[in-house]
Amino acid sequence: xxxxxKFILIAFIAIAVAVILTGRGKxxxxxxxxxxxxxxxxxxxxxxxxxADYEQLLKKLDSQLNVYxxxxxxxxxxxGELCALPPELTVFLSDAASYSSYLGDYFDISLxxxxxxxxxxxxxxxxxxxxxxxxxxxxxxxxxxxxEANTAKIKExxxxxxxxxVAKGYAANVLADxxxxxAIGSALINLxxxxxxxxxxxxxxxxxIAICDPENxxxxxxxxxxxxxxxxxxxxxxxxxxxxxxxxxxxxxxKTGYPSDSGLSSVTIxxxxxxxxxxxxxxxxxxxxxxxxxxxxxxxxEAILIENNNIYYTDGLVEKIELNSDKYFLIPxxxx
Ligand code: AMP
Ligand code: MG
Numbered sequence: 001x002x003x004x005x006k007f008i009l010i011a012f013i014a015i016a017v018a019v020i021l022t023g024r025g026k027x028x029x030x031x032x033x034x035x036x037x038x039x040x041x042x043x044x045x046x047x048x049x050x051x052a053d054y055e056q057l058l059k060k061l062d063s064q065l066n067v068y069x070x071x072x073x074x075x076x077x078x079x080g081e082l083c084a085l086p087p088e089l090t091v092f093l094s095d096a097a098s099y100s101s102y103l104g105d106y107f108d109i110s111l112x113x114x115x116x117x118x119x120x121x122x123x124x125x126x127x128x129x130x131x132x133x134x135x136x137x138x139x140x141x142x143x144x145x146x147x148e149a150n151t152a153k154i155k156e157x158x159x160x161x162x163x164x165x166v167a168k169g170y171a172a173n174v175l176a177d178x179x180x181x182x183a184i185g186s187a188l189i190n191l192x193x194x195x196x197x198x199x200x201x202x203x204x205x206x207x208x209i210a211i212c213d214p215e216n217x218x219x220x221x222x223x224x225x226x227x228x229x230x231x232x233x234x235x236x237x238x239x240x241x242x243x244x245x246x247x248x249x250x251x252x253x254x255k256t257g258y259p260s261d262s263g264l265s266s267v268t269i270x271x272x273x274x275x276x277x278x279x280x281x282x283x284x285x286x287x288x289x290x291x292x293x294x295x296x297x298x299x300x301x302e303a304i305l306i307e308n309n310n311i312y313y314t315d316g317l318v319e320k321i322e323l324n325s326d327k328y329f330l331i332p333x334x335x336x
Contacts, residue, residue, distance in 0.1 A: 038192025107283035112162035131257035169278025214265035230274035234281035262288030
């Protein structure tokens with residue numbers, strides 16, 4: 001009997017401490033510019049402001065992974081150098097390469113020669129005429145990773161990699177892990193639309209993450225509730241240029257070398273692993289709604305797909321998704 005009372009008392013104290021800890025502290029907010037070519041925001045609920053440390057961490061990752069930074073490891077790899085990698089980047093790069101092998105028709109980090117042509121096209125406002133030639137340089141086997149020595153090298157002349165479709169997801173994972181290690185129970189990370197909700201809101205309720213209306217980015221189409229999860233979107237409205245009245249967006253179909261036209265205008269993936277979300281949002285955007293369930297069954301994650309005026313969602317989101325606009329219809333993906 002005494003033992004039981006003791007147990008109840010300890011449980012009571014534990015709950016009281018938890019309440020005091022979550023109730024204490026305040027929200028610290030930081031905007032971060034120039035990382036991964038986007039604007040980021042970090043908001044933490046804590047007893048002290050550690051957001052400057054997180055900004056440093058993001059800047060370090062950007063300086064290592066950004067293809068547009070000429071001193072980054074990726075730029076050196078693309079110059080044909082044999083590069084020493086910090087062990088955690090050996091793991092990241094080999095994970096990104098594995099996804100590219102499995103999903104190569106839709107997602108491939110070795111697509112950089114084609115992406116470069118489109119970047120030039122955007123700058124000169126002139127359609128590229130070398131896409132076929134550039135496509136012949138694509139293939140993830142060109143990237144050689146030595147797991148024991150922690151080095152990497154690109155073996156084929158003209159081959160190169162671009163982590164634009166996966167680096168922000170990876171960075172969000174690294175940042176969320178660091179916050180957990182710092183005992184931050186509630187935070188929201190937003191890396192240019194790649195969102196990570198660490199824990200629940202400070203009051204214990206779910207976060208509400210709004211997803212853009214692809215036709216009018218000043219408005220939102222749906223809201224999804226989540227706790228301790230990433231919410232990552234790929235959309236044709238995020239980056240594009242127009243030529244002769246036609247829109248050329250930034251997500252490339254590796255089979256054609258041209259902006260994907262699967263019929264989807266936005267794909268959101270929800271999962272605890274932000275890197276998986278980033279890979280799959282790009283891959284399913286290219287693969288199209290028909291292939292979405294098959295890809296999700298293999299890799300995991302919940303999804304929200306916008307195709308014309310229909311918003312499709314997977315089973316796990318039934319209780320979590322809410323329509324914000326009467327322009328759209330909300331439909332279970334399995335009824336498509
Ligand atoms: P996301 O916004 O995550 O879908 O990533 C798009 C960015 O990744 C683009 O701006 C390109 O730099 C790069 N990219 C475009 N298409 C692909 C693709 N099919 N596979 C891998 N990376 C891509
Ligand atoms: Mg992506």
